[in-house]
Amino acid sequence: MTTPLHIAFDNTYARELPDFYRTWKPTPAPAPKCLFFNDRLARTLGLDFSGQSPQALAAFFSGNQLPDGAFPLAQVYAGHQFGGFSPQLGDGRALLIGEILTPQGARYDLAFKGSGRTPFSRNGDGKAALGPMLREALISEALHALGIPTTRTLAVIGTGEPVYRETVLPGANLTRIAASHIRVGTFEYFAARGETQHVKALTDYTIARHYPELTGSRTCYLDLLAAVCERQAALVAQWQHVGFIHGVMNTDNMTLSGETIDFGPCAFMEAFDPNTVFSSIDRQGRYAYGNQPSIAQWNLARLAETLLPLLAERQEEAIALATEIIHQFPEKFARHWLQGARRKLGFETAPEQEREQAQIDLQLTQDWLALLQKDKADFTLSWRALADAAEGNLAPLQAQIHDREALQSWVDRWKLRCAEHDHRYEHTLVTPSSALESSCDARRANAIRAANPWIIPRNQRVEEALTAASESGDLSPFETLLEALRHPFEENSVYRSLAQPATAAFTSGYRTFCGT
DSSP states (O other): OOOOOOOOBOOHHHHHOTTSEEEOOOOOOSSOEEEEEOHHHHHHHTOOOTTOOHHHHHHHHTTSSOOTTOOOEEEOOOEEETTEEESOOOOSSEEEEEEEEOTTOOEEEEEEESBOOOTTOTTSOSBEEHHHHHHHHHHHHHHHHTTOOBOEEEEEEEEEEEEESSSEEEEEEEEEEESOOOBHHHHHHHHHTTOHHHHHHHHHHHHHHHOGGGTTOTTHHHHHHHHHHHHHHHHHHHHHHHTEEOSOOOGGGOBSSOOBOOOSSOEEOOBOOTTOOOBTTOTTOTTOGGGHHHHHHHHHHHHHHHHHHHHOSSHHHHHHHHHHHHHTHHHHHHHHHHHHHHHHHTOOOOGGGHHHHHHHHHHHHHHHHHHHHHHTOBHHHHHHHHHHHHTTOOHHHHTTOOOHHHHHHHHHHHHHHHHHHHGGGGGGOOOOHHHHHHHHHHHHHHHHHHHSOSOOOOHHHHHHHHHHHHHHOOOHHHHHHHHHHTSTTSOOGGGGGGGSOOOHHHHTTOOBOOOO
C-alpha cells in the first residue's frame, strides 16, 4: 500500500518575489514511468520515498499528482546568449515546484525540466527528450562525485509520449535539485526594464539566501558582487582541472549560488587542446575550453552593470567600484587554478612559501600543459599517470607524451620541486633518507590519485548509454556508467573499458547538442 506523499515545502521565492514569475501547472504525462530515481540524493535531502510505489513516484515526478504545498511557477529572466542580449527568456520548459529544507537546514529548489509549455516557451513545445535528460543526470552526478558544485538530478521520468526534433524521440521529464535558480539573467531582466526596486529586492533575497554573512554590511551589494566573483572563479577553475566544457555559458546559465547549471551541449575534453569545442551551436568557439575563464568574467561584468544603481548614488563612482571588483577576477581565478594545479601535481606550498613558489609552480604547470597539447595527450590519463611517475614508473606517461627528451626534462624539474617540498618533513622524521624518500613517493602518489580522476564521462560511452536508452529502452549501459562515475578516483577493473579514451573515428567531428 502506498503511503501519502508529503514534502514540507517552504516557498520563499514565491512568497517574497511575486513579480518574478508566473504560476503555472505541468502538462500531464499520458503514461509516466520512473526510469531513474536518485535515492542517495533523496536521503541527503531528508526526503522519504520508501513507502512509495513506482507508479506513485512516476505520478509525482511527472507532475501528474503534486503533493500539498507545491507551488509550481515559471521564473522570468533575460540573458546574453552568445553575446547578444535577449530581454525576455524565462522558464520555457521548466517549473519550480517548491523549496525544501534538509534536516541540516539547507534550502534547495525542487524543479521540473521538460514539463510542458509555459508563458515563456516562445515557439518551443516545453518538452524534453529522454537522451538529454539522462545526459544531465550522468554529468551532474559525475561533477558532484568530482567535488564540483552542481545542480543534481533527483529523477528522470519517461512521459510515455514522443517529442519531435530532427527525429521522433521518447519524451522525458527531469527533476532538478538546485541551491536556487537565481541567475545573472534574472537580474538582467529587471535592470533592462529600469525596475531598480525589483533589482534591489532580488539582491536582498540573494544575500539572505546565499550570502547571509553579508547581511547588515554597509557595502553589502558590492560585497555580493565580490562574493559571486569568488565563487565563480573557484567553480570555473574546477571545471578546467577536469576538462569540463560547459558549452553554453550564457548569462542565464550562470547562477548566483556558484553551482554548475544547464547540461545541454556539455562534454569532457579528452585530448588536451584549449581550443576544444563540442557544442554544435558554438560555431565561433566562444565557449571553448580555454575561453571559459574570460567568459565567466564577461558574464560577471553584466551582473555588475545591473547592480550599479545600488552601489553608489553617482554613476561614475558606482562604475569605478564595480570595475575594480571585475578586474580582480583574473587574480581570483589564477589563485584557485594554481591551488588546484598544486594538488594535481601532488604538493601544496605552505603559506609562508606561497609568494616564493607560486611562479615556479605556475611555470611548471604551464610547461606540463604544453607537453600535453603538443602530443594531444589524453588530459585525464596524463594527469593520473603522474602517480605512477612519482613511484618511478614512467611508462604510462610515455604512452601519452612521445617526446621522451622533453618529458624527462620536465619530470626532472618536477621531482626537484617535489624534493624541495618534502625537505620540510626531514627534521620531524627519525627515518633513514632512503626510507624517507620512499614514504614521500608513496604519499605523493596517493595524493595525486586523490586529486586526479581515473574515470570521467567519456563522450563515446555517454553517447552509447543514451542511444541504448533512447532507441531500445535499455537502461543498463546508463546505470553501469553512472555507478562507475560515482567513484571517479577509484580504479576498478570492472569499469576499465569505460575509462578509456574514445576511438579516433568517434572523436573526429564529435558534436553535442543542446537538446531543446
